Amino acid sequence: MKPRTKLHFRVVSLSSQLPDIKSMMAEWANNDCLDHIGYATKSRVVCMECGERFSTELVKHKRAICPHCGASLKIEWSRKRTNKQFISIGKADICEEFQVIRCFELYAYYREGRKPHYFIREVLQHWIKDDGKREVMALARNTGCSGWCGNLEIRNKTVGSYYSIGDNDIYCDKYHPDSVFKPQYTRMGIDYRLHGLSFLDAINTIPANPKLETLLKAKRYDLLSCWYSIRYKLSSYWPSIKICLRNKYKIKDVPMWFDYLDLLTRYHKDLHNAHYVCPANLKKAHDLYVAKKKRDDEKARKARDMQRLLELKKYAENYIKEKSKFFDLKLSDGKIVVIPLKSLEEFKKEGEIMHHCVFSNEYFKKKDSLILSARIGEKHIETIEVNLKTFSIVQSRGVCNRNTEYHDSIVKLVNNNMNLIQKCLKKVA
Numbered sequence: 030m031k032p033r034t035k036l037h038f039r040v041v042s043l044s045s046q047l048p049d050i051k052s053m054m055a056e057w058a059n060n061d062c063l064d065h066i067g068y069a070t071k072s073r074v075v076c077m078e079c080g081e082r083f084s085t086e087l088v089k090h091k092r093a094i095c096p097h098c099g100a101s102l103k104i105e106w107s108r109k110r111t112n113k114q115f116i117s118i119g120k121a122d123i124c125e126e127f128q129v130i131r132c133f134e135l136y137a138y139y140r141e142g143r144k145p146h147y148f149i150r151e152v153l154q155h156w157i158k159d160d161g162k163r164e165v166m167a168l169a170r171n172t173g174c175s176g177w178c179g180n181l182e183i184r185n186k187t188v189g190s191y192y193s194i195g196d197n198d199i200y201c202d203k204y205h206p207d208s209v210f211k212p213q214y215t216r217m218g219i220d221y222r223l224h225g226l227s228f229l230d231a232i233n234t235i236p237a238n239p240k241l242e243t244l245l246k247a248k249r250y251d252l253l254s255c256w257y258s259i260r261y262k263l264s265s266y267w268p269s270i271k272i273c274l275r276n277k278y279k280i281k282d283v284p285m286w287f288d289y290l291d292l293l294t295r296y297h298k299d300l301h302n303a304h305y306v307c308p309a310n311l312k313k314a315h316d317l318y319v320a321k322k323k324r325d326d327e328k329a330r331k332a333r334d335m336q337r338l339l340e341l342k343k344y345a346e347n348y349i350k351e352k353s354k355f356f357d358l359k360l361s362d363g364k365i366v367v368i369p370l371k372s373l374e375e376f377k378k379e380g381e382i383m384h385h386c387v388f389s390n391e392y393f394k395k396k397d398s399l400i401l402s403a404r405i406g407e408k409h410i411e412t413i414e415v416n417l418k419t420f421s422i423v424q425s426r427g428v429c430n431r432n433t434e435y436h437d438s439i440v441k442l443v444n445n446n447m448n449l450i451q452k453c454l455k456k457v458a
Contacts, residue, residue, distance in 0.1 A: 030183055037183050040156045040164045043124050044181065047154075051133070054118055054205065055149045058135050062116050062203050066139075067093055067102035068109045076102060077112050077139040110141040119201035119228070121208035121221070128211050130155040130228050132199045134177070152177045153199050155229065159213070165197045200227045218246035225253025240267060247274055255283050262287050269306045278307040285315055292318035345373045348393045355399055355453045360446045365438060367403045367413065376400070382409045384429045398423070399450065403439045411439050417454060420447050 032038045068075045073082045079098035087093045091104045114137040122129045132153040138146045154166040165186050169179040184197050201223075208221040217235050219228070223245075226234070235242045240263060244252050252263065252270065263270065269290060273280065280286045289311065290300060296318065298305045308314035352369065360367040370376050373393055379402055380388035392400055392414065401413040403425075410433055414423040425440055427433040 030185075032183050036162065036164060040127075040166060041183065043127065043156070044154060044166050047122075047124070047129070047131070050120065050131075051149045051151065054120065054133050055135060055147045057205055058116060058118050058149075058203075059137070059145075059147065062118060063114050063135075063137055065100050065102050066112060067095065067104045068107045068112075069104050070106070070108055074102075074104065075110055075141045076100060078102070078145065080140065080142045080144060082141075112139040113137065114139075116203070117199055117201050118203050118205070119199075119208070120205040121210050121228075123209050123211060124156075126158055128155075128157040128214065130157075132201055150177075151181065153197065154181065155198075157232075159211070167197050170197070198227050198229050217242060218248075222248065222250065224250035225256055230256075240264065243274070244270075249274070251280050251283050255287075259284075259287060262290075266290050266300065269300045272301065272303050272306045276303050276307050278303075281311060286311060289315040289318065292322060295322065341373055344391075344393060348373065351396060352399065355450070358449060358453055360401075360442055360449065362438065362442050365403055365405055365410065365435060365442060367401050367439065367443060370400045370402055375402075379409065379412055383412055383427065385412065385426055387412055401443065403435070403442075405435075410435050413439065413443055415443065415447075415450060417450075420451060 032041050066077045068077070069085055069088060071085065074085055074088060074093060075082055076095040076097060078095060078100040081095070081097040083093075083096050087096065088104050093102050093104050094100070095102055116135050116137075117132065118135060119130055119132045122131065131151060132155075133149055133151050136148040138148070150168075152168050155163060156166065157163040163186065165184045166181045167184040168177040168181060169184070170176065171178045186197060204221040204223055206221050210219055214232060217231070219231055223231060226241075226245075231241075231245070235245065241253070241256070244263075255263065266287065272278075289308075290306070292315070293300055293305055300306060349372070352371075355369045356371050358369055370379060370387075370393075373388075376388040376393050379400075380386065386392075387400060392398065397417045399415040399417055401415065402409060403411045403413060411425050411427045413425045415421070416423050422440055422443055425432075425436060425443075427436070
């Protein structure tokens with residue numbers, strides 16, 4: 030948008046005087062930020078840095094030095110011949126009274142037989158004064174695949190919550206080593222190694238969050254990288270984190286470490302003890318407790334299954350006691366035969382064949398219901414529920430609870446013989 034205030038005009042004027050550093054940033058990113066990859070098959074290796082091929086004999090421990098360009102490559106076994114990388118990078122400068130954060134997007138395109146092509150553009154600038162006032166120079170946001178368009182102009186200072194980067198803020202993966210920060214920011218622990226937080230989130234949250242400041246000053250970017258996703262765990266396990274800081278314990282896999290602490294909590298281990306909190310082999314310790322949890326879960330499942338079997342045995346006995354008077358009942362019109370279900374095993378089989386809930390919803394527990402099965406030969410057609418108080422059909426369901434072509438005939442057959450069900454009910458079991 031067009032500048033409107035004195036501060037707008039000053040920022041626009043100073044921004045136009047900033048040097049063009051895109052080539053410098055691209056060269057630094059290529060050397061220190063981007064991955065140098067080679068794709069290997071049994072017969073050749075393709076260097077993505079120069080596009081040339083060389084022999085797989087030069088590959089050792091998934092690393093190789095390209096004989097053509099001298100690049101140190103990380104080897105991936107693949108038939109791919111192209112690659113694409115993207116990175117957000119930044120550089121901090123001081124311009125008169127402003128702290129300036131310049132943010133760039135870099136796309137790197139690689140193809141066999143060609144040298145890499147780099148596309149870099151400056152997408153955003155933060156201009157921050159000592160009194161907290163700031164302005165944003167940025168490209169326009171759009172909904173296309175690129176995300177940015179237009180020219181650097183004064184934009185709205187919209188930012189998101191601590192959980193997400195806002196419309197006019199950007200998270201830089203790395204800052205240039207020549208970045209310069211004002212003393213009030215370096216005192217917070219902010220320097221070119223800032224990682225895990227955007228610059229704005231860092232300066233806005235650190236004054237009110239001493240835990241975050243501690244991690245930043247300790248250069249624990251491994252834990253800072255989880256700030257957006259699992260910040261609640263940083264607070265929950267802060268005593269354990271302080272033990273890691275005191276013991277200078279490096280966490281190789283932070284999400285796994287937090288899962289490991291969850292397991293330690295489950296088994297009531299001392300989370301203030303470095304023996305548990307700082308394992309020499311995190312994966313081995315994690316897997317040990319995961320295996321223990323699996324064994325305990327399996328033991329608990331078997332106990333539940335045993336309890337369930339005991340309950341079903343009790344229900345089976347009660348069902349036979351209450352419904353055995355109906356077991357000799359047989360209704361037929363010459364084609365369709367309707368008989369009662371005589372055991373829990375028959376309820377289970379009926380539910381599996383008909384794909385409905387006669388067993389899972391425990392219809393065998395209903396004292397005032399009689400469950401019948403309508404069949405033609407060995408084929409199950411519908412399942413009928415009869416209310417033993419009103420002597421009426423509650424429902425008659427086919428496969429997947431759908432009515433069949435025999436539905437009306439089955440209902441008529443049962444209704445016409447309801448007197449037989451009444452007679453059975455009067456029997457003494």
